[in-house]
Amino acid sequence: MTQQQQAPEGTRPRRPRGVPRKISVVAVKQLSPRMRRVTFGGSDLASFTWTGPAAHIKIIFPEPGRGLDTVAVPGPDDPRPTTTRTYTPRRFDPATQTLEVDFALHGPGPAATWAEQARVGQQVVQMGPAQGYEVDTEAPWYVILGDDAALPAIETILEALPAGTKTTVLLEVVAADEARPLAGPAQTDVRWLVRGAGAAPGSALLQGLEGFAWPAGAGRVYVGCEATALRQLRTTILAASGLDKERVIARGYWRVGAVNHPDHDYAKD
Ligand SMILES: Cc1cc2nc3c(=O)[nH]c(=O)nc-3n(C[C@H](O)[C@H](O)[C@H](O)COP(=O)(O)OP(=O)(O)OC[C@H]3O[C@@H](n4cnc5c(N)ncnc54)[C@H](O)[C@@H]3O)c2cc1C
Structure with a gap:
């Protein structure tokens, strides 16, 4: 089964756990007022392998109130700690064995709270990565949409696209000062859409699609954002673009009011 497919709840086999690695902030x-890059190092990263763009890893963060400097490595049969969260490996450098992870500072939560105070020397536990997204190098165009949680994944996709792919990126951010230069194919049109505090997540992306001039031909769409908005966006995109649904990958990165949204939400329900 590829990452684009999703087995129904209850029928999905339990996935083998990745080897837990103890890694340290180096x-x-x-990167912007609400986005922080943490680079991790440590000899455990010798076994880390890059699995492509928009992959995900698990990180176990310290429990609130227990001290933020270190966490225990769980045994193979131990339940996954409640402070485990899903993140995107933004970049891995095998030469230096360093792993970059970009954290959206969204407010209270074990991961975002930890990232806000992260300091060199602090330790977390990391597992994975799972298999990443397979970029279609033959696609004439890509339209990529997302919010701050999906931005690291979007950047890995942009870096993997061939130089000639005509690419449009719609990024929803809380405030205009989140905009920053992104790497990507030569013909990349990046649009920063400001949602504003208090507006519903996904509302700026939906607005950005109003009157959007969809290119002709069999392109590809990747959309990653808040899970409820995602479903409306996927429906809108399928209707307006005329693309087959296999060409539109939609991935829920978080959900309003939910702790630790699942890592396998492809908006198929
Ligand atoms: C495959 C995948 C890859 C991901 N990669 C990244 C990544 O690289 N960088 C990144 O920053 N996030 C990423 N996320 C999202 C991240 O896993 C969630 O934001 C996670 O909930 C953060 O954990 P927390 O402990 O901070 O908050 P939680 O304890 O999970 O949630 C606490 C509260 O915060 C809210 N919340 C959670 N995330 C957000 C958000 N982004 N904006 C506003 N409110 C939020 C929840 O609704 C909840 O009410 C990814 C998610 C998935 C599924």
């Missing part, structure tokens, strides 16, 4: 960089 650098912290503020």
Whole structure:
């Protein structure tokens, strides 16, 4: 089964757990007011392998109130700690064995709270990655949409696209000061859409699609954002673009009011 397909709840076989690695913060960089890059290192990363763009890893964060410097490595049969969250490997450098993860500072939550205070030397536990997204190198065009949680994945896709792919990126952010230069194919049109505090997640993406001039031909769409908005976006995109549904990958990255949204939400329900 590829990552684009989703088995119904209850029938999905339990996936083998990745080997837990204890990794340490080696650098912290503020990319924008609400996005922070943490670079991790450590000898455990010798076994890390890059599995392509928009892959995901698991990180176990310290439990609130238990000290933020380190976490215990769970045994193979231990239940997954409640502070385990899903993140995108933004970049892995096998030469230095360093792993970058970009954290949206969205407010309270074990992961975002930890990222806000992250300091060199602190330790977390990491597992994975799972298989990433297979970029269609033959597609004449890509339209990519997402919010801050999906932005690291979107950046890995942009970096994997061939130089000639005509690409449009619609990014929803809370405020205009989140905009920053992104790498991508030569013909990449990046549109930063400001949602504004208090507006519903996904509302700026939906607005951005109003009157959108869909290119002709069999392109591809990748959309990643808040899970409820995602479903409406997917329906809108399928109707307006005329694309077969296999050409539109929709992935829920978080859900309003939900802790630790599942990593396998492809908006198929
Ligand atoms: C495959 C995949 C890859 C992901 N990659 C990244 C990544 O690289 N970078 C990244 O920042 N996030 C990423 N996410 C999203 C991240 O897993 C969630 O945002 C997660 O809930 C954060 O955990 P937390 O402990 O901070 O908050 P939680 O304890 O899970 O949630 C606490 C509260 O915060 C709200 N919340 C959670 N996320 C957001 C958000 N982004 N904006 C506003 N409110 C939110 C929840 O609705 C809840 O009410 C990814 C998710 C998936 C499924």
